[in-house]
Each structure stands twice: as C-alpha cells, then as structure tokens.
Amino acid sequence: MFGKRIGIDLGTANVVVVAHGRGVVLDEPAVVALTDRENAVVAVGDEARGMIGRHPGSIQVIRPMREGVIADYLITEAMLRYFIGRVTGRLSLVKPEVMICVPIGVTGVEQRAVRDAAEAAGARRPAHLIPEPLAAAIGAEIPLGSARGHMVVDIGGGRTEAAVVSMFGIVASESIRVGGDRLDEAIAQYVKRRNNLLIGERTAEEVKTTIGSALPIEPDRTIGVRGRDQITGLPRTIELRSSDVTAAIQESLAAVVQTVRVVLERTPPDLASDVIDRGIVLTGGGAMLPHLDDLLLYETGVPVHIADDPLECVAKGAGAALDYMEVVARALPTPEESLVAEQM
Ligand code: ADP
Ligand code: MG
Numbered sequence: 001m002f003g004k005r006i007g008i009d010l011g012t013a014n015v016v017v018v019a020h021g022r023g024v025v026l027d028e029p030a031v032v033a034l035t036d037r038e039n040a041v042v043a044v045g046d047e048a049r050g051m052i053g054r055h056p057g058s059i060q061v062i063r064p065m066r067e068g069v070i071a072d073y074l075i076t077e078a079m080l081r082y083f084i085g086r087v088t089g090r091l092s093l094v095k096p097e098v099m100i101c102v103p104i105g106v107t108g109v110e111q112r113a114v115r116d117a118a119e120a121a122g123a124r125r126p127a128h129l130i131p132e133p134l135a136a137a138i139g140a141e142i143p144l145g146s147a148r149g150h151m152v153v154d155i156g157g158g159r160t161e162a163a164v165v166s167m168f169g170i171v172a173s174e175s176i177r178v179g180g181d182r183l184d185e186a187i188a189q190y191v192k193r194r195n196n197l198l199i200g201e202r203t204a205e206e207v208k209t210t211i212g213s214a215l216p217i218e219p220d221r222t223i224g225v226r227g228r229d230q231i232t233g234l235p236r237t238i239e240l241r242s243s244d245v246t247a248a249i250q251e252s253l254a255a256v257v258q259t260v261r262v263v264l265e266r267t268p269p270d271l272a273s274d275v276i277d278r279g280i281v282l283t284g285g286g287a288m289l290p291h292l293d294d295l296l297l298y299e300t301g302v303p304v305h306i307a308d309d310p311l312e313c314v315a316k317g318a319g320a321a322l323d324y325m326e327v328v329a330r331a332l333p334t335p336e337e338s339l340v341a342e343q344m
Contacts, residue, residue, distance in 0.1 A: 006087060007319030008080075008100040009135070010114065012065045013157030013180060013285060015045070015079070016312055017087050018319030024312050025087045030157075032079050033061045041075075044082040052202060067177040068103040068159035070113045080121035088122070098123035099318045099328075101132045104161055105175040111332070130321050130328045132314055133163035133170060136283040139317030140307040144168050149271030150278060151302075153260060154314065155286025157181050160256050162263040164271055168327040172266035178255045180286050183208055190248035191227065195238050199227035208289070212245045214253055215291040215298075253292070257299045264300065279303035283313040 005020035010030070017026040028045030035042060036058050043051065052061045064075035088096045100118050102111055111129055118127035133152050134144070142150045144165060153162045157180045163173035184204040191197050191204075199207075203225060211221040220241045229236045260280065264272055280302055282293060287310040296304045307313045321328050 004088065004094055005097045005319075005322050006084070006099075007135075007315055007317070007322065008083075008098060008118070009132075009315035009318060010065065010076075010080070010100055011156050011314070012063070012068055012159065014311065015083055016315035017083060018312075018315045019087065020319050020322050024315060026083055027312070027315075028083070030065050030079065031061055031063050032075050033059055034075070036060055041078050041082070044079050066158060067181075068156065068161075068175075068179075069106060069110045070117065073113060073117060077117040077120050080117055084118075084122045095122055095124035097128075097322065099128045099130055099322050099325075101135045101314055101318050102129050102332075103159055103175055104131045104133055104163060104170065104173045128322070128325060128328070129332055130318055131163075131170060131331055133161055133165060133173060134168070134328060134331055135314045135317035135321060136307075137163075137165045137281070137317065138320050139309075139313035139315070140281045140283060142281060148278070149267060149274035151260075151263065151267075151275045151280045153256075153280055153282050153287075153296075154284040155179055155256065155282065155289075155292075156284045160259055160284075160286070162259050164263060164267045164275060166271055166274075168324070169331050171268070171271055172263050174259045174262045174266075176255055176259050178252050178259075179284070180205070180208070182252045183212070183249045183286075183289075186252050187212075187245060187248045190244065191225065191238070191240070192230065194244075195227075196230040197225075197227040197236060197238060198230055199225060203227065207240055207245060208249075211240065211242045212249070213242050213290045214246065214249070214295040216246055217242050217291070253295060256286075256292075257296060260296060260300055260302075264302070276302055279305050281305050281307055283307045283310045285311050 007018040009016040019025045029049040031048045033043040033048035064072040070076045115127045136152045136154045149166045151164045161175040164171045187204040211223045226237045293304040
C-alpha cells in the first residue's frame with residue numbers, strides 16, 4: 001500500500017489524503033452513514049454521500065465536521081479510521097506518521113480533539129498538527145521560507161480563513177464561520193422566501209456550482225430546480241438564474257471580503273506591500289466560484305490568483321510539511337493563545 005507518512009486535510013466538506021512524495025491517494029466527502037438504533041457505521045465517504053436525502057428511515061447520514069471543527073468526536077474518529085485504513089492497508093502493523101490540518105484560531109480543546117481522534121484512528125503518536133493557511137501556502141508552492149509576505153485565503157465548506165504568511169509563520173490572520181455551506185443555505189433561503197419552495201442542501205449546492213457567480217454575468221445562465229411547494233406540499237420545478245444566485249449569496253460574500261480587508265489592515269506595512277505586489281492566492285473549493293477573484297480584486301484592489309488545484313492544496317501542503325516538522329509546530333497557537341481564543 002501507500003507510504004507510511006501521510007498528510008490529511010480533514011475538511012468540513014471533504015477529506016483529502018496525500019501520501020508523502022506520491023500525491024493525492026484519497027479524496028472523499030466528509031460524511032458517514034449510520035444505523036439509527038445502534039449508531040453502527042454503514043458507509044463512509046462517497047458511498048455514504050450517495051445516501052443523503054434518499055436513504056431508508058433507519059439510516060442517517062451525518063457530517064461529523066461542522067464549521068471546520070469536530071462536531072461529533074466518535075464519528076469523526078470512525079471516519080478517520082476508515083480513511084487511514086484505506087490508504088495504509090487495514091492489516092498494516094506499522095502506524096503511519098500523520099500531519100493533519102486544523103483551522104487557525106481553533107481552541108486548544110479543539111486541537112486536542114483532532115490529535116486524539118487521529119491517534120485513536122490509527123495514526124502514530126504524536127499526530128502532528130499544522131495550521132491550515134500554512135498547509136495551503138505550502139501546497140500552493142508559495143516560497144514560505146522567504147521574508148516576503150504572502151496572503152492565502154482558503155474558502156472551505158464551513159470556514160473562510162485568510163492569513164498573511166512569512167518565514168513559516170502566520171503574521172496576521174482571521175477565520176470566520178462562513179464558507180460554501182453558508183452560500184448553499186443562502187440559496188435555499190432565497191428560494192424559500194421568493195418562491196415558497198423548499199429545496200435540499202444538495203440541490204442548493206448544485207445550483208451554486210452549476211450557475212453560481214460572485215458577480216453578475218452576461219448572458220445570465222439558468223437551471224431548473226425541483227423542490228417541495230411550501231403551501232401545497234407538492235413537488236414543483238422553477239427556473240433560477242445566475243443573477244438570483246448572485247443576489248442570494250451577496251451577504252455571505254461580503255463577509256468573506258471583509259475578512260480579507262481585516263487581515264490586510266492587521267498586516268505590518270512592509271509585508272502588506274509585498275501582498276499588494278504579489279497578490280492573494282485563493283484555495284479551497286470556494287475558490288472555484290466564478291468571479292470570486294474579480295470580486296475580491298474589485299473590493300480590495302489587490303490582484304487575486306486561484307491556486308492550481310484549490311481542492312487539494314491543503315492536503316498536499318500537509319504532506320509536504322512532514323519535512324518541516326519543527327517549524328510547523330512553532331506556528332501553532334501556544335496554549336496561552338488558545339486559552340484567549342477559548343474565552344472569546
Ligand atoms: P473543506 O475544506 O471544508 O472540506 P473544500 O475546500 O473541500 O472544503 O471545499 C468544499 C466547498 O467548495 C463546498 O462548499 C463546495 O460546495 C464548494 N465548491 C466546490 N466546487 C465549487 C464551485 N465550482 N463553485 C463554488 N463552490 C464550489
Ligand atoms: Mg479546507
């Protein structure tokens with residue numbers, strides 16, 4: 001099976017695993033299907049996702065990560081165990097050395113939960129943690145060792161994290177609980193309010209990825225959307241336009257823009273001027289929303305580049321970071337800093 005050193009991006013939406021020196025070996029949605037009665041795991045990842053919204057009543061499909069952190073510890077552990085087993089081989093006796101990402105600004109308790117879950121799931125002790133923006137920067141091949149400032153903005157399912165990095169450290173950062181999921185919710189809310197139609201989260205996400213745009217586009221694209229009429233209770237289909245989606249997600253996108261602004265403001269002037277020269281690198285699935293780069297450029301005046309493989313960047317960086325263990329450990333919030341975060 002694959003090498004014994006792996007990097008894991010434990011995301012809210014997707015789990016991506018990279019074998020050191022080999023690239024991506026697993027990329028599946030972060031969902032688990034369980035029996036209602038015994039909470040026994042029936043399926044994980046792709047197979048479990050296929051059951052969302054269409055499974056028998058006795059099975060529930062759960063996303064154990066919410067807003068970038070562990071929402072259900074035991075299920076996260078079971079999911080990690082399954083994925084780690086898949087890439088290292090279930091019968092393997094040698095435990096893999098694991099580097100796993102945590103959002104910046106997570107509390108000490110949340111960090112410990114990720115480490116414990118990885119170790120309980122079969123990672124060699126100690127499991128190593130890396131702040132997500134650093135992993136994203138390494139994965140995007142930003143020269144982290146240099147004294148220049150670089151800005152990475154990662155837009156995942158549950159969170160957006162913006163950070164300026166320099167010399168393997170995080171100079172300024174901000175993390176908000178707004179990401180792709182929030183955009184999906186906003187689309188569902190919009191359709192409910194305007195059309196009295198209830199649509200599921202998968203449908204809303206499909207609308208977003210098919211016709212969504214951060215700025216108005218010409219010509220407007222359309223998609224047929226099927227949902228349940230709130231008044232009659234019967235299925236009904238409506239047509240949505242890109243401009244509807246743009247309107248629905250405006251407010252959430254404004255929060256993303258604001259986060260980038262805040263980080264720019266907190267960055268010391270010399271490093272901020274590097275960022276203005278070099279531009280911002282976007283990673284995470286949200287980076288693929290059409291014209292999000294243009295919106296950020298328009299709102300901040302800073303040029304924006306989308307990473308080559310936005311969905312795999314963080315995992316690749318985590319895998320590569322196995323070579324820089326000590327520098328990475330120094331970038332994690334100290335227990336005192338975490339304590340401050342917990343009290344906020
Ligand atoms: P996480 O790190 O939280 O697991 P990812 O980086 O894997 O998140 O990104 C998942 C998010 O990206 C989801 O909310 C998904 O809807 C969104 N996404 C994926 N493709 C697109 C696209 N083409 N346009 C807009 N959003 C997208
Ligand atoms: Mg992510």
